[in-house]
C-alpha cells in the first residue's frame with residue numbers, strides 16, 4: 001500500500017495589512033528561541049493577511065506593568081509605525097486589558113496580541129456551525145474583560161486583524177448581552193457534543209477503533225489522513241488549515257477497519273479560552289483509542305513542537321492514552337536528525353505523507369497497538385521507583401520478580417495500552 005498524498009494547495013491570500021512586530025524577551029532566552037518564535041509570529045501574520053515591515057526586540061527581567069515594553073521602546077515603535085505607515089502593532093505575548101488599551105492610545109494605532117491574532121485566524125478559518133460557535137465563544141470570552149473603553153476604541157480604529165469573526169459585531173454589545181450570547185453558544189455547543197457522543201457510541205458498538213491525528217499546526221496531519229485513507233482533506237502550507245474534525249475509514253494490514261480523525265492543529269501557548277471553547281472538537285482526541293502525535297521532522301524546532309502538543313494533551317487529559325509518535329516530512333528532513341528522533345522517542349515511526357515512505361510501517365504499528373492481547377515484557381525498574389512496580393501489578397500480571405544491583409527485574413504480561421507508560425523501563 002503506497003498511496004500518494006493528494007496535496008491540494010491554495011494560493012497565498014492577499015496581504016492587506018502592514019504590521020510592526022514586537023517581542024519582549026527575558027535576558028536568559030536564547031537567540032535561537034527568539035528567532036524561532038518571531039518566525040512563527042511572521043507565519044501567523046502572513047496566514048492572517050499581514051506582512052511584517054519591522055521587528056522590535058526588548059530584553060527585560062520583568063515586563064513593564066503598564067505597557068509591557070519600556071517607555072523609550074514605545075516611542076521608538078511609534079516612530080517606526082508612522083514612518084512605515086503601519087496598520088497595526090503586534091505583540092508576541094499576551095497583553096493585559098490595561099496594557100492593550102494603554103499601548104493603543106500611546107501608539108495611535110491598532111494593537112493586537114498573540115491570542116487575538118490566533119483567534120483572528122481561527123475566525124477566518126471557521127466554516128461549519130461548530131467551528132464558528134467555538135471561535136465566537138473564545139472571542140467573546142477574550143473580549144469580556146476588555147470591554148470598558150477598548151472594545152469601542154478598537155472598532156474606531158477600523159477593521160482587519162483582531163476585529164474579524166463570527167462575533168465581530170457583537171464585540172460592541174454590552175456585558176449583559178454578551179453574557180447571554182455566551183450562555184447560548186455554550187448551550188448550542190453542548191448539543192453538538194451530545195450528537196458527537198452518540199456518533200462515537202455507535203462506532204464503539206460496532207467495535208471500530210478510532211485513531212486521532214494530533215500535532216503542531218502545519219505538521220502534515222491532513223496530508224497524512226489523505227495518504228492513509230486515499231481521501232482529499234484540505235491541505236495548505238499555512239497555519240491552522242484545519243479547524244473541524246474530519247473522519248475517514250481506512251483498512252489496516254490485518255484487515256481491521258479503523259476510523260482516522262484529523263483535527264485542529266496545536267501551537268505553543270495555545271490560548272486557554274480556545275482550548276476550552278474547542279472542547280467538542282478536542283473530545284474526538286480524548287475519546288480516541290489511540291493517538292498519533294504527528295511532528296514535522298524537517299522543522300528545526302521539532303522537539304519544542306512535540307512538547308507543546310503533549311502540553312495540550314495534558315490540558316485536555318488525554319496524555320495517558322496510548323500514542324505513537326509520527327515523524328513526518330522525512331523526504332525533506334536531515335536523515336541523521338530523523339535517526340536521532342527515532343532513537344530518543346520510544347514508540348515512533350518516520351514517514352512521508354508526500355512520498356508514501358514509512359506508511360506501511362505506520363499502519364503495522366497501529367495494528368500492533370490495537371491488538372487486544374497483552375504482551376510479555378521484561379522491565380528493569382530502579383528500586384527508587386517502587387510505585388511503578390505497584391502499577392505494573394495493578395495493570396498486568398507479574399510472572400517473576402528478581403533484583404540486580406539497584407534494579408527490580410520484572411517478567412510481566414501487560415496490556416498494550418499500559419505499555420506506553422512504562423516504555424522507558426522495558427528491557
Ligand SMILES: Nc1nc2c(ncn2[C@@H]2O[C@H](COP(=O)(O)OP(=O)(O)OP(=O)(O)O)[C@@H](O)[C@H]2O)c(=O)[nH]1
Pocket residue numbers: 007009215216217218219220221222223224234235236237238239240241242243264265266328329330331332351352353354355
Ligand atoms: N515535503 C513534504 N511536505 C509535506 C508532507 N506532508 C505535508 N506536507 C506539506 O506541509 C504543509 C502542511 O500540510 P497539512 O497536511 O495541511 O498540515 P496540517 O498538520 O493538517 O496543518 P493544519 O491543519 O494547519 O494544522 C502542506 O504544504 C503540505 O503539502 C511531507 O511528507 N513532505
Ligand SMILES: [Mg+2]
Pocket residue numbers: 221222223234235241242262263
Ligand atoms: Mg490540517
